[in-house]
Amino acid sequence: xxxxxxxxNLTKTxxxxxxxxxxxxxxxxxxxxxxxxxxxxxxxxxxxxxxxxITQPSSGQVTVGGFDVVKNYRDARxxxxxxxxxxxxxxxxxxxxxxxxxxxxxxxxxxxEFVEETLRKLGLGDxxxxxxxxxxxxxxxxxxxxxxxxxxxxxxxxxxxxxxVDVELRKDxxxxxxxxxxxxxxxxxxxxxxxxxxxxxxxxxxxxxGRILLVQDKHELIAQMGRKELRIDLADPIxxxxxALANYCLKLVEGGQSVTYSYDTRAERTGITALLRDMQSAGxxxxxxxxxQSSLEEIFVDIVKETT
Amino acid sequence: xxxxxxxxxxxxxMARFFRTFRQSIIAxxxxxxxxxxxxxxxxxxxxxxxDGIGYGAFIVPGLIMLxxxxxxxxxxxxxxxxPKFTGSIYEILSAPVNFFEVTVGYVxxxxxxxxxxxxxxxxxxxxxxxxxxxHPVSMIAFLLLTCLxxxxxxxxxxxxxxxxxxxxxxxxxxxxxxxxxxxxxxxxSMLPPFWQAVTMFNxxxxxxxxxxxxxxxxxxxxxxxxxxxxxxxxxxxxxxIWWIFRTGWRIRS
Numbered sequence: 001x002x003x004x005x006x007x008x009n010l011t012k013t014x015x016x017x018x019x020x021x022x023x024x025x026x027x028x029x030x031x032x033x034x035x036x037x038x039x040x041x042x043x044x045x046x047x048x049x050x051x052x053x054i055t056q057p058s059s060g061q062v063t064v065g066g067f068d069v070v071k072n073y074r075d076a077r078x079x080x081x082x083x084x085x086x087x088x089x090x091x092x093x094x095x096x097x098x099x100x101x102x103x104x105x106x107x108x109x110x111x112x113e114f115v116e117e118t119l120r121k122l123g124l125g126d127x128x129x130x131x132x133x134x135x136x137x138x139x140x141x142x143x144x145x146x147x148x149x150x151x152x153x154x155x156x157x158x159x160x161x162x163x164x165v166d167v168e169l170r171k172d173x174x175x176x177x178x179x180x181x182x183x184x185x186x187x188x189x190x191x192x193x194x195x196x197x198x199x200x201x202x203x204x205x206x207x208x209x210g211r212i213l214l215v216q217d218k219h220e221l222i223a224q225m226g227r228k229e230l231r232i233d234l235a236d237p238i239x240x241x242x243x244a245l246a247n248y249c250l251k252l253v254e255g256g257q258s259v260t261y262s263y264d265t266r267a268e269r270t271g272i273t274a275l276l277r278d279m280q281s282a283g284x285x286x287x288x289x290x291x292x293q294s295s296l297e298e299i300f301v302d303i304v305k306e307t308t
Numbered sequence: 309x310x311x312x313x314x315x316x317x318x319x320x321x322m323a324r325f326f327r328t329f330r331q332s333i334i335a336x337x338x339x340x341x342x343x344x345x346x347x348x349x350x351x352x353x354x355x356x357x358x359d360g361i362g363y364g365a366f367i368v369p370g371l372i373m374l375x376x377x378x379x380x381x382x383x384x385x386x387x388x389x390x391p392k393f394t395g396s397i398y399e400i401l402s403a404p405v406n407f408f409e410v411t412v413g414y415v416x417x418x419x420x421x422x423x424x425x426x427x428x429x430x431x432x433x434x435x436x437x438x439x440x441x442x443h444p445v446s447m448i449a450f451l452l453l454t455c456l457x458x459x460x461x462x463x464x465x466x467x468x469x470x471x472x473x474x475x476x477x478x479x480x481x482x483x484x485x486x487x488x489x490x491x492x493x494x495x496x497s498m499l500p501p502f503w504q505a506v507t508m509f510n511x512x513x514x515x516x517x518x519x520x521x522x523x524x525x526x527x528x529x530x531x532x533x534x535x536x537x538x539x540x541x542x543x544x545x546x547x548x549i550w551w552i553f554r555t556g557w558r559i560r561s
Contacts, residue, residue, distance in 0.1 A: 084395070089394065090396055105403040
């Protein structure tokens with residue numbers, strides 16, 4: 001795979017002196033789904049806006065498909081589709097005309113069949129002649145995606161695609177994204193829903209205070225940075241953790257019926273063997289054992305905490 | 309040149325016009341008819357002629373200019389302000405288009421709308437007075453240039469405006485007074501010398517004068533000067549728009 005989007009030392013400082021992001025470097029591979037994860041105000045939307053040409057960079061360079069987004073803006077922008085966070089649509093226009101407008105804007109010839117096919121794929125087949133203001137919020141979000149896809153882009157930016165939508169629609173939207181990936185579209189999405197990034201992204205970039213803290217394969221990230229938890233169910237409940245086990249920082253759960261032990265998978269020694277031995281020496285009878293991987297959410301919170 | 313983008317913007321804007329076609333047409337027809345009733349029939353009957361032209365016919369070019377200038381300005385201002393207001397301007401800003409293509413699309417549509425309204429007012433006037441057009445080509449050229457230049461001005465206002473109040477501020481406080489005081493309903497020769505001199509600083513006066521010449525071969529200032537004034541005005545507007553898109557003023561952060 002080759003990088004279809006390359007961001008080099010990108011900085012955006014506003015006239016007020018506020019720096020939205022500073023020295024951002026990012027390579028996005030063709031065909032992947034990358035999620036930019038960060039809290040509100042982290043700089044996610046500004047970064048996307050700068051790549052798409054809505055915001056002017058202060059310094060640095062962005063290329064899309066090898067084209068500089070400033071110097072060769074026409075070639076670069078033809079490859080990009082953008083779905084904004086806000087439901088920004090012309091309320092009184094029909095769905096079909098709104099999408100045809102977007103296609104024309106990007107220099108493509110009027111192709112009603114293609115536009116209608118795109119609308120059908122997005123579940124808007126029966127809404128083509130409806131006016132935008134007659135649609136629900138979820139449908140409007142789909143129209144925005146259709147508009148972004150109207151000129152057949154190779155790269156699609158989704159800015160908080162499921163912000164404020166219900167769980168059912170969110171999962172529906174994930175299916176749409178998965179279908180787009182199958183069509184070969186590279187997808188960059190921003191989100192502050194960790195669950196979303198975990199569910200659909202190949203790679204995850206964590207951004208906070210205008211800096212990309214890391215970009216990594218989702219599974220590697222969870223494996224490398226994740227903490228695991230060992231839960232030991234006891235044959236007989238205990239009122240307190242014996243003094244001999246104080247070093248393990250065990251937590252009593254289920255009214256003393258179980259204890260949990262947290263450990264780092266990256267550590268040379270996890271301490272599990274020693275714990276089990278010492279528990280036996282302390283006279284605790286074990287009934288069952290189970291381990292649990294910490295979620296991306298917990299990892300994300302840890303990373304953000306480290307930088308705050 | 310992204311011709312498809314120009315066409316898309318133009319058609320999208322014209323669609324807005326056709327959605328409110330009845331309202332767009334009926335409003336100017338009614339207001340023009342009222343002007344003819346008040347100024348033409350009621351007051352005009354007490355005025356013999358102005359520069360040898362019946363008063364009812366004399367005000368026709370001024371009435372057309374009044375509507376065309378205000379309509380061009382407000383149509384173009386609204387055309388670009390509305391996407392800013394709804395946020396859908398992001399599409400224009402992220403599309404492979406330059407300032408010229410965006411301007412041609414929006415301003416072209418606004419100018420077309422006001423041109424149509426101008427012709428409708430002209431047609432309406434035939435029901436009230438006898439109007440002769442001695443130089444029809446010149447009349448159309450002046451009308452077209454006025455539609456274009458004031459649509460350009462409206463486009464700038466639309467970009468500048470931060471809210472709906474500001475959107476109406478310049479048309480209401482500047483353009484309407486300039487049109488009224490620019491000789492829409494009188495010849496400047498009817499004014500005392502001091503006010504005649506003041507009128508010479510009103511750019512709209514040159515346009516109305518040139519436009520009226522196309523009808524009656526009567527003008528307050530030479531036609532060449534009128535043509536020069538409107539050309540300079542158009543050039544200033546175009547340069548301003550070019551600067552706006554180059555710097556991103558009020559549209560690109």
